[in-house]
Amino acid sequence: MNSFHRPTSFTSFIAPLEDIRAVVGIDFGTTFSGFAYANKISSVIDLHTQWPGKEREKTNTVLLYDNSCREVLKWGEPALTFGQKKNKKSIKELGSPQSPHVIERFKLHLDEKLSIGEKPWLPQNLNYKRAIIDYLKKMKGVIENTLDKRWPDLKLTQVLFVLCVPAEWGPHTKAIMRDCAYEAELLNESIESHLEFTTEPEAAALHCLSSIQEHGLTVGDTFLVVDCGGGTVDLTMRTIQMGNKLNEETERTGDLCGGTFVDQEFINFIGRTVGFNALQRLRTYAYGELQILVISFCDQIKHRFTGDPDEYETAEFDLQDICPSLINYITGAEKTILENSEWVIELDFKTLKKMFDIVINKIISRILKWTYGVEVKANFDICNDPLELRTIDNKIWKFDLLAVRGTNVSVNQKFCKEYKPLNPEQTMAVFKVYITTEYQPKYIKNENGMRLLGTLKITLSKWLSRGRDRPVEFGLTFGTMEIKATAKNKLTNETCHTTFELDIKR
Ligand SMILES: Nc1ncnc2c1ncn2[C@@H]1O[C@H](COP(=O)(O)OP(=O)(O)OP(=O)(O)O)[C@@H](O)[C@H]1O
């Protein structure tokens, strides 16, 4: 796109913020988008639900372009379902474009973490910014109509737009989005300041505030917001403060493991069943049918799946009904098998569960960036231990490994070991947790980033007669946001714990 005529300086034209009479919050999502609006004086927030095709909270972030990508033929859900069997005449109605293009997930082009190969396909003559602008223009049309009906006197220049964007978007990405909003004429130079950004997790957390009472949460309580979108999954911890305010505890956001990745697993399953060549031909020649297959998977199976095998009945996809073109592309062994099953593909519980598990494991699994262990005192071994580390009582401080760097840990996975006191008279055990970048550290020494993470003390049993035989179990549990260290006196079952910071790679 090369036609931005956005001014670089506009200070003298900014409309004062007092002119703003309404706020429109726009959620431009990877798979679905929508908006809500409110009047400045009332606290009622209206959610727009009248979308082309269906009544629901959001519509699909999808555009259907003509063959040359100059004209948007349809948008929202109708763009996705265009060309399906019952809608065949639609091509004629639209003036017979040779082969229209369905454009989806174009928001992911703004994701700096994705490599070019991982970004969704776009026709050569369509820039992703053009798609965003065209989509925002369509949204603007609906917003204008809606506001006009609601508040006939209101002008678009009196509206403050708040666009929520992924938390990891930097200023550069937000600037692109601002340019697109400008090109889509949500803004002009006189109301440049009428567009603000908020992050998606921020908006989600604020929304959660409205349901804290229903969950019995009060000031000081902490909750975790898990926002599973189409593209990304955001995790944010919040603590409720006085005056209905939220404090951000920890934030880890933006992993690409949202709902459409389950759809991707489903498409892979179809590929394995019909052959990947047949799937590729379907994608190339009858993309609309592939979409119908995915939509029916989402509506009838994915959205209803609870993970409980008793509630699941093996699903069936009748290709003759849903994807008739696909049948023509299937060859070889796959053809024989599917002919025998009358072109019906079955999806059993185990296969479906696996599609979810692959994505869920990505959400909940984390790779340890550090090796974790505790300091233990051992007898000095003159043959093997370095002399400079010998203590005056002829001992040595060693690193006793609990969890090694690179381990894929699931949420709340525990690593523990049993320890005994050094001396028979000892009354207290002190666990010093160290971390290091080494994979097999032997000693406690100032190398390879080794540092003390924290200390936990526990009283030992008073049964001194047992001497050193007073075991304590010490463990580290890798939670969602922190590490919990626990020590348990094995004789009395008395436990104590503390928490440490968690620094992981996702
Ligand atoms: N009941 C449900 N069970 C499972 N998945 C669902 C359910 N309802 C919606 N989804 C899936 O959630 C995803 C859409 O979520 P959402 O509308 O929050 O995404 P988005 O805002 O477009 O994406 P992002 O925030 O990543 O840009 C889709 O993959 C959809 O199929």
Ligand SMILES: [Mg+2]
């Ligand atoms: Mg979203």
